[in-house]
Amino acid sequence: MHHRPNPIRGSRRDFVLGAAGLGLAAALPPRFAAAQQAPVITRTVPKTSEALPAIGLGTFLTFDVVPGQRREHLRGVLQRFWEAGGRVVDTSPLYGTAEINVGDYATALGISEELFFANKIWSTGEYLADESHARRSLDLSLGRLWRDRIDLMQCHSLVNVDVVVPYLHAWKKEGRIRYLGVTHFENPYQAPLAQWIERGNLDFVQVNYSIFNRAAEERILPLAAERGTAVLVNMPFEKARLFKVVEGRSPPDFAREIGATTWSQFFLKWILGHPAVTCILPSTSNPAHAGENMAALRGPIPDQAMRTRMLRHMETIQGFDRIAQMPWYPDKRYVGIIARSQAELRART
Secondary structure, three states: OOEEEEOOOEEEEEEEEOHHHOOEEEOOOHHHHOOOOOOOOEEEEOOOOEEEEOEOEEOOOOOOOOOOOOOHHHHHHHHHHHHOOOOEEEOOOOOOOHHHHHHHHHHHOOOHHHOEEEEEEOOOOOOOOOOHHHHHHHHHHHHHHOOOOEEEEEEHHHOOHHHHHHHHHHHHHHOOEEEEEEEOOOHHHHHHHHHHHHHOOOOEEEEEOOOOOOHHHOOHHHHHHHHOOEEEEEOOOOOOHHHHHOOOOOOOHHHHHHOOOOHHHHHHHHHHOOOOOOEEOOEOOOHHHHHHHHHOOOOOOOOHHHHHHHHHHHHOOOOHHHHHHOOOOOOOOOOOHHHHHHHHHHHHO
16 A cells, blocks of 8 residues: 555645555554555545545534533544544534534544534625624634634535625635535525536535435536536435334345445445545444444445446335435434524424
């Protein structure tokens, strides 16, 4: 194996060159190197050719913990993620205490500068073109993550997007952020997402995409490939609803052909089979589940024939076609700032 610096970060982020042009394997502590023989699957950022591991970590709800409650499991999630080769962490000031927890543990583990932080901003300002609120949000995020700049700053759910995106361009020019993008997680907003990709001045777009919800294949993914826009994928597990549908079942035997031995690997590998996808952002608060997710970062990638076979298998499972009618996170309960606020609001109304 050969070591070489990342083309953007230089010595701050080393990767190990993988075999057969599959990509670059993220450098791991020595005690894990022997256990991780297969190269990490990476995808490049079209605008710069920077290589990123193709599976990242989302933090919505899962990293939101009420202050004073136990949170050591989140350190375990981040550590397992890092040790398995993960680098891209997506968070937001709107995710309760998630940003604080990510920053605290990344700093404690000594890996903050090696992570690729994808953050977000939700800003309206006091009046039209008021940048003060947006700058306060950026400064707050930099402090919480203990960084001098953010790798990727995204306009959260297209809020005030016409005003915020120019701010992002200015911050990129100033060196406060490295990349910029826009996000959403609902199908009706994929049309405006596509319009922003068509303008050609985005580095990243973040969109919902899964084996169940394939709407992004219509415009977002083809446009991103055409315009050289990197794609982050949210909701790969449909907020745990995919797991509910396959509860009590084992993945089909043919999934072993692509190295998928768990359902999480099955669902993630299916997404990785689309070449326009840069990085997937599964979320979890369970260190063991983080390890399962990251196992999909190695081994074969399904071709289109295999992806079709995987989809056809899911279509035989009762309830798969009704996932959209199910509540988010069935049988799961995340007790954090967001959940507490929602409960208080329901109590008042």
